[in-house]
Amino acid sequence: MSKKPQTVTGVATTGAVSRVELTWTPLPWEPLIDHYRVYALPTTGRHAKPDETHLVGKTVYPRFVHHGLDPAGEAFRYVIVAVSDAGRRGRPSSAVVGESQASVTATGRELARIGEFDGKSLELRFSPAEYGQIPKAYPTAVIDYVQGVDTPGEAWPYLLPGPGDAWAGRKTYRTRWTVPLDAAPQRDVDLALWFVDTTRLGGRLDVAVNGQDVRSVELAKGATRGSREGDATLPGSTLVRSGHEFALPAGALTAGENVVEFTLAEGGWVAWDALGLYERRS
Numbered sequence: 001m002s003k004k005p006q007t008v009t010g011v012a013t014t015g016a017v018s019r020v021e022l023t024w025t026p027l028p029w030e031p032l033i034d035h036y037r038v039y040a041l042p043t044t045g046r047h048a049k050p051d052e053t054h055l056v057g058k059t060v061y062p063r064f065v066h067h068g069l070d071p072a073g074e075a076f077r078y079v080i081v082a083v084s085d086a087g088r089r090g091r092p093s094s095a096v097v098g099e100s101q102a103s104v105t106a107t108g109r110e111l112a113r114i115g116e117f118d119g120k121s122l123e124l125r126f127s128p129a130e131y132g133q134i135p136k137a138y139p140t141a142v143i144d145y146v147q148g149v150d151t152p153g154e155a156w157p158y159l160l161p162g163p164g165d166a167w168a169g170r171k172t173y174r175t176r177w178t179v180p181l182d183a184a185p186q187r188d189v190d191l192a193l194w195f196v197d198t199t200r201l202g203g204r205l206d207v208a209v210n211g212q213d214v215r216s217v218e219l220a221k222g223a224t225r226g227s228r229e230g231d232a233t234l235p236g237s238t239l240v241r242s243g244h245e246f247a248l249p250a251g252a253l254t255a256g257e258n259v260v261e262f263t264l265a266e267g268g269w270v271a272w273d274a275l276g277l278y279e280r281r282s
Contacts, residue, residue, distance in 0.1 A: 020099065161269045
């Protein structure tokens with residue numbers, strides 16, 4: 001009979017918005033590992049053993065991302081089990097607690113938003129697969145959207161193309177999001193940018209507010225499937241979701257019209273989930 005896999009060690013977690021990223025020490029080649037099983041148990045009942053109701057995913061790599069967690073933040077006890085090519089299972093790893101970061105979409109007061117923060121692009125223009133219409137609709141590579149006037153399904157394309165996209169003319173596309181405010185925010189304001197996928201090129205998204213450069217966002221290398229698939233929450237989806245949330249400079253937003261610009265300066269397209277501006281409550 002073939003040997004059982006060794007117990008997985010070195011499990012580490014890193015929390016991010018609505019997800020927890022896990023890594024561990026890869027096991028040796030003997031016996032051959034078919035896959036690793038990842039279990040997420042409640043943080044209560046620390047002596048509970050993992051069963052298939054706790055299974056959140058399988059992977060052939062010594063890393064895994066637990067997506068779709070509560071935007072308010074969630075914590076789990078993670079356990080990894082290795083399975084050999086003969087179907088034999090090793091002993092469960094020691095449990096390691098991982099906690100996702102709380103999102104400003106849950107903790108802040110919404111000032112403006114485009115789309116739903118739900119892991120889907122389906123409510124946005126041309127989604128899920130009519131990306132070829134974007135260069136026809138926006139020949140100047142500029143997308144304008146006015147909060148309170150325009151709607152996501154009619155005026156915010158699900159993809160923002162980049163210079164790496166031949167189908168979009170290899171242009172540097174940018175969006176201008178006009179946000180009118182009755183009064184200047186009294187507290188710090190955070191910008192939330194969520195994507196359902198990016199391309200394998202990765203890229204760089206430059207953000208400016210009222211003509212002031214705010215942040216250059218490094219985009220993850222994704223699955224390059226979000227141009228044809230609009231729901232990253234489906235079981236078995238290979239879309240690579242990502243999120244970026246950061247504070248705007250003090251005084252960046254004022255009473256009246258504000259213009260938030262996004263320029264995809266490098267790489268390929270990004271597939272939007274949603275974006276929003278949130279004032280901190282305290």
